[in-house]
Amino acid sequence: MTTLDDDGFPEVPPPTLNLRALGIGLAVVVPLLILLGLGFGRDPHVMDKPLVGKQAPAFSMPRLSDGATISMEQLVGKPMVVNFWATWCVPCAQEHPNLVEAARRYGDDVQFVGIVYQDKNEAVEAWLDRHGGRAYPTLIDVNAKAAIAYGVYGVPETYFIGADGTILDKHVGPIPWPVLDEQVRKLGGKS
Numbered sequence: 001m002t003t004l005d006d007d008g009f010p011e012v013p014p015p016t017l018n019l020r021a022l023g024i025g026l027a028v029v030v031p032l033l034i035l036l037g038l039g040f041g042r043d044p045h046v047m048d049k050p051l052v053g054k055q056a057p058a059f060s061m062p063r064l065s066d067g068a069t070i071s072m073e074q075l076v077g078k079p080m081v082v083n084f085w086a087t088w089c090v091p092c093a094q095e096h097p098n099l100v101e102a103a104r105r106y107g108d109d110v111q112f113v114g115i116v117y118q119d120k121n122e123a124v125e126a127w128l129d130r131h132g133g134r135a136y137p138t139l140i141d142v143n144a145k146a147a148i149a150y151g152v153y154g155v156p157e158t159y160f161i162g163a164d165g166t167i168l169d170k171h172v173g174p175i176p177w178p179v180l181d182e183q184v185r186k187l188g189g190k191s
Contacts, residue, residue, distance in 0.1 A: 049169070049170045050151060051150065051151060051159075051167045051170070052167050052168065052169060052170060053166065053167065053168075054166065054167055055165050055166060055167075056072060056080075056082075056150075056159065056161045056165050056166070056167050057072070057146070057149035057150055058071065058072045058073065058149075059071065059072050059115075059139075059141075059145070059146040059149065060072070061115070061139040061140055061141055061142065061146060062139065062140050062142070063137050063138065063139055063140075064116070064121060064124055064125070064128075064137075064138040064139065064140055065134075065137070065138070070113075070137060070139055072165070075111055075113065076163070076164070076165045077163055078109075078110065078111045078163055079109070079110045079111070079160075079161065079162055079163050079187035079188055079189075080110065080111045080112070080113060080159075080160075080161040080187075081099075081102070081103075081110060081111070081112045081113070081158060081159070081160060081161075081180075081183070081184060081187070082113045082115060082150075082158070082159040082161060083095075083099055083112070083113070083114050083115065083156060083157070083158045083159075083175075084115045084117050084141075084146075084147055084150070084152050084155050084156060084157045084158075085114055085115070085116065085117065085155050085156045086116060086117045086118060086119045086155050087116075087119050087123045087124055087126075087127040088119065088123075089155045089156060091155075091156055091173060091174035092155055092156045092174070093131060094174045095156055095174035095175050095176075096131050096133060097131075097133070098175060098176065098177045098180050099112065099114070099133075099135075099136075099175070099180070100132070100133030100135045100136075101177070102177075102180050102181065102184055102189075103135035103136040104135050105189070106184050106189030106190070107135065107136070109187075109188050109189045109190055110184055110187050110188065110189045111136075112135070112136035112137075113136060113137055113139060114136060114137070114138040114139065115138075115139050115140075115141050115146055115147070116138060116139065116140050116141060117141055117144060117147050117152065117155050118141075118144055118147075119140075121140060124138065124140070153172065154172075156172075156173065156174055156175070157170065157171070157172050157173075158170070158171040158175050158180075158183075160183045160184075160186070160187055162187065163188075168186070168187070169183060169186075171183070
């Protein structure tokens, strides 16, 4: 016969501890907690810079303005600021005035190059018309070949390249004026 509790429901025996299930649960949860804990100590905005100190990957891309092919070999000999960007990238619009100002200020000493990542020429033309500033060449990265070679995680990303073609530093995200100004001065930019 079933025993009823004070409310008239059948009594349910208390749960028993299943050590096997507990062991499996701990084996799954504990490593995940350790991994999560280790992640709290890292800044998510800090990205690896595996190309710093190495030769910049070669590229050859059409220039937006006239379709002429521009290659890395043509640009080596002068320090460079290479910025990967796109029209659909909100932070790219935030940093664009800084890049235009730096190109106008330091363009005699440092070559600025914008590389458009996964975008359409018509959209880029309209975006540049809206945001102003065609202070430096804009190249179209067909099939994202340059972005892959440079290891671009997402746009915007800016590379600082010495006159000999060595990547000296990389900035991920929209580049604020003080950081851009300091990096360009390190490249030899004189205002």
